[in-house]
Amino acid sequence: MKYNRIFNFSAGPGQLPETVLEQARDEMMNYHKTGMSVMEMSHRSKDFLAIFEAAKEGLRKAMCVPDTHEILFLQGGATAQFAMAPLNLLNSQNPHADYAVTGNFADIAAKEAKKYGVVSTSYNGGPDYTHIPVQSELTLDPTADYFYYCANNTIFGTEWHYVPETGSVPLVCDMSSDILTQTVDVSRYGLIFAGAQKNLAPAGLTLAIIRRDLAGHAMPITPKIMDYQIMIDKDSMLNTPPCWCIYMLGLMLRWVEEQGGVQALQKRREQKAAMLYEAIDSSRLFTAPADAFSRSCMNVAFRTESTELDAKFLAGAEERGMKNLKGHRLTGHMRASVYNAMPIEGVQALCDYIRDFDKEN
Numbered sequence: 001m002k003y004n005r006i007f008n009f010s011a012g013p014g015q016l017p018e019t020v021l022e023q024a025r026d027e028m029m030n031y032h033k034t035g036m037s038v039m040e041m042s043h044r045s046k047d048f049l050a051i052f053e054a055a056k057e058g059l060r061k062a063m064c065v066p067d068t069h070e071i072l073f074l075q076g077g078a079t080a081q082f083a084m085a086p087l088n089l090l091n092s093q094n095p096h097a098d099y100a101v102t103g104n105f106a107d108i109a110a111k112e113a114k115k116y117g118v119v120s121t122s123y124n125g126g127p128d129y130t131h132i133p134v135q136s137e138l139t140l141d142p143t144a145d146y147f148y149y150c151a152n153n154t155i156f157g158t159e160w161h162y163v164p165e166t167g168s169v170p171l172v173c174d175m176s177s178d179i180l181t182q183t184v185d186v187s188r189y190g191l192i193f194a195g196a197q198k199n200l201a202p203a204g205l206t207l208a209i210i211r212r213d214l215a216g217h218a219m220p221i222t223p224k225i226m227d228y229q230i231m232i233d234k235d236s237m238l239n240t241p242p243c244w245c246i247y248m249l250g251l252m253l254r255w256v257e258e259q260g261g262v263q264a265l266q267k268r269r270e271q272k273a274a275m276l277y278e279a280i281d282s283s284r285l286f287t288a289p290a291d292a293f294s295r296s297c298m299n300v301a302f303r304t305e306s307t308e309l310d311a312k313f314l315a316g317a318e319e320r321g322m323k324n325l326k327g328h329r330l331t332g333h334m335r336a337s338v339y340n341a342m343p344i345e346g347v348q349a350l351c352d353y354i355r356d357f358d359k360e361n
């Protein structure tokens with residue numbers, strides 16, 4: 001393979017498209033005749049502001065973000081949003097939010113929110129987290145300040161395949177591991193956030209998309225840097241933003257457009273997931289722990305019945321140039337993360353290997 005690269009099934013930071021990396025390389029030493037790299041530019045300079053605006057507009061277009069919503073480029077990862085969301089969206093007088101706990105990241109987010117208000121749990125799928133609730137399984141609180149869920153559970157390999165209906169309660173969603181992989185009706189959400197390092201850009205950038213009327217009511221203890229309204233007023237530049245990552249996001253968004261946009265990527269993600277689950281389901285040795293209805297298209301979790309066979313499978317995968325298939329330590333299973341930049345050929349290679357391994361063992 002070109003540059004001796006491998007198929008990288010890492011859950012994050014994830015693989016980036018080769019053409020994006022090549023463009024970044026080509027522009028590294030002297031960006032558009034500025035005589036410097038983007039990493040060395042003032043965030044207030046004309047050149048960087050053009051990069052910033054293009055990335056923001058590119059994202060607005062790719063995700064069809066309506067005018068009612070602001071796009072923010074933040075830092076601190078999705079983890080900072082676990083605190084930022086409650087600090088900004090809870091009602092200071094009677095703070096109360098509703099969380100669907102379908103994985104460890106939603107669990108961490110709910111625990112963080114408990115520092116600032118009362119948290120009710122409309123669903124708890126622990127400790128196995130193999131199931132995503134259908135609407136009727138959610139015990140919703142119609143008086144909550146917001147309802148929180150995590151669209152794709154990176155570690156457990158489950159994903160919501162519908163948007164929960166919550167009436168007038170604003171929806172808050174962690175889309176860290178499936179943003180930009182399928183079309184989303186942003187108008188249905190109060191807040192969407194995502195760490196960038198799987199489908200958007202390198203680690204260091206956090207995206208937030210917030211309905212404008214929900215900002216401006218932060219709790220008085222909220223740090224300035226965590227106040228959505230202040231960040232809106234400052235156009236994400238209260239302090240130095242993650243300039244390089246924003247530039248990389250711009251390159252990624254152009255790549256998304258070249259691929260045919262999010263709709264085309266959605267078809268591809270469905271194709272990739274179908275290929276993998278078909279290989280797993282038709283094998284004798286492998287099973288996928290997630291419920292059929294809850295299976296993630298992004299993080300395909302699977303295992304054999306023996307840890308020795310799993311270890312043998314992983315070692316053989318490395319020999320074939322497929323790396324980072326070992327799952328999270330919390331689960332013990334294997335996991336193929338197939339974000340936007342994972343080509344069909346990588347998935348095909350893994351499916352072929354699953355079939356060969358199944359025959360030979």
Ligand code: PMP
Nearest residue numbers: 012077078079105154176177195
């Ligand atoms: N939410 C999800 C769904 C994730 O996958 C991750 C990281 N893998 C996080 C939150 C935490 O993100 P960060 O490391 O950007 O804080």
